[in-house]
Amino acid sequence: MNASHDQMRTATPPGRAVRVFISSTFRDMHAEREELVKRVFPQLRQSCEQRCVTWSEVDLRWGITQEELAGGRALAVCLDEVANCYPFFVGLLGERYGWVPRQLDGDLLEREPWLAEYPDRSITELEIIHGALSHAPGSVHAFFYLRHPSFLERLPDGMARADFEAESAEAKSRLDDLKRRIRAEGFAVREYREPAQAGDILLEDFSALLDQLFPQESLPGPFEQESTAHAVFAASRGRLYVGPQRYFEQLDEHIRTDRPPLVVVGPSGVGKSALLANWAQQYGGLPTQAHLTSSLMERWRRRIFRPAKNSSPSDDERPFLLTHFVGASAESADWTLMLRRLMKVMRQRFAVRCEIPDEPSALRVAFANYLQAAAERGRMALLIDGID
Numbered sequence: 001m002n003a004s005h006d007q008m009r010t011a012t013p014p015g016r017a018v019r020v021f022i023s024s025t026f027r028d029m030h031a032e033r034e035e036l037v038k039r040v041f042p043q044l045r046q047s048c049e050q051r052c053v054t055w056s057e058v059d060l061r062w063g064i065t066q067e068e069l070a071g072g073r074a075l076a077v078c079l080d081e082v083a084n085c086y087p088f089f090v091g092l093l094g095e096r097y098g099w100v101p102r103q104l105d106g107d108l109l110e111r112e113p114w115l116a117e118y119p120d121r122s123i124t125e126l127e128i129i130h131g132a133l134s135h136a137p138g139s140v141h142a143f144f145y146l147r148h149p150s151f152l153e154r155l156p157d158g159m160a161r162a163d164f165e166a167e168s169a170e171a172k173s174r175l176d177d178l179k180r181r182i183r184a185e186g187f188a189v190r191e192y193r194e195p196a197q198a199g200d201i202l203l204e205d206f207s208a209l210l211d212q213l214f215p216q217e218s219l220p221g222p223f224e225q226e227s228t229a230h231a232v233f234a235a236s237r238g239r240l241y242v243g244p245q246r247y248f249e250q251l252d253e254h255i256r257t258d259r260p261p262l263v264v265v266g267p268s269g270v271g272k273s274a275l276l277a278n279w280a281q282q283y284g285g286l287p288t289q290a291h292l293t294s295s296l297m298e299r300w301r302r303r304i305f306r307p308a309k310n311s312s313p314s315d316d317e318r319p320f321l322l323t324h325f326v327g328a329s330a331e332s333a334d335w336t337l338m339l340r341r342l343m344k345v346m347r348q349r350f351a352v353r354c355e356i357p358d359e360p361s362a363l364r365v366a367f368a369n370y371l372q373a374a375a376e377r378g379r380m381a382l383l384i385d386g387i388d
Helices: 027-050 066-070 074-085 106-111 113-117 123-133 149-154 169-184 195-213 222-238 245-255 272-283 296-304 335-350 360-377
Strands: 017-024 054-058 088-093 141-147 188-192 320-325 380-385
Touching (some): 017 027, 017 123, 027 054, 074 123, 088 123, 123 169, 188 195, 222 335
């Protein structure tokens, strides 16, 4: 597939989150995955933390169950995760072409009609098409690492050559064609001879990418770091919720009224945080996962924290939603730091100029004054998750 969808797009700096999809064949790339998971990714995660960036990687070769393979759901899961990780993608290719699904699910073909153009292709190739080849090189941060064929002549003891060779002449032909297309499209392609070398090269490439996207001098201040931590925490919970629509309707109804505070209760792990995070995203008070991995994050911040117009509580305007998730950061569970954060948001949103005291004993009164001052300037709803 040529870069038809994104010809006019260019890669833009993402929000402060990097989620990378790792595409590879299963049996012959175990040493490379070990190298990345145990040595390289921890270094990149640490580098990201120093820049207030969230790092995560997705390698489904270690995450897809036999039931999913047998039921034909593996490809759908893979394509969903490739999309969730956009615009970051890594392809590791040796001499094996990879597992080819016997048939494609009808629902998946309806959802992803482009799959009909590629019958009898391996999951690995379809991931690469979806994550890289269907985009212009400038619109995606895609890196490919090709293991040199000479690796087959130096296999360590205990490794069977059959596990590393092409499955068939047809598989070899298709893999060679895939490699040629990757090079022809202009993506970053690096060759390596040993798994450790692959790790070194990937570390070098992504360290340079982090310097480009998140230069040290652009680090946000403590207040923005804390706000981003809450957004990232909520986005991680927002992807996991499946529940009745009536809960969303009850929350929508409550926020339109002047009723007393609403308390959401339930056993630990039942999904209270996921419910509130999803509802807040739907309401517009939190960024979605897509915002966190695109330049839309900055646009979301400007919209959420724009100064409110002078208005009265009776206006028809929807209330501004102020959220706090206990557990989102080391500071989020300290009630004094929580109140200071909430007051700072109200100061920015509603131009409240009351003092924010340092003494814990004075914070309760100051917080009440802030709530009253904010109410005089506009409507606001306060959501605190994990308040117990």
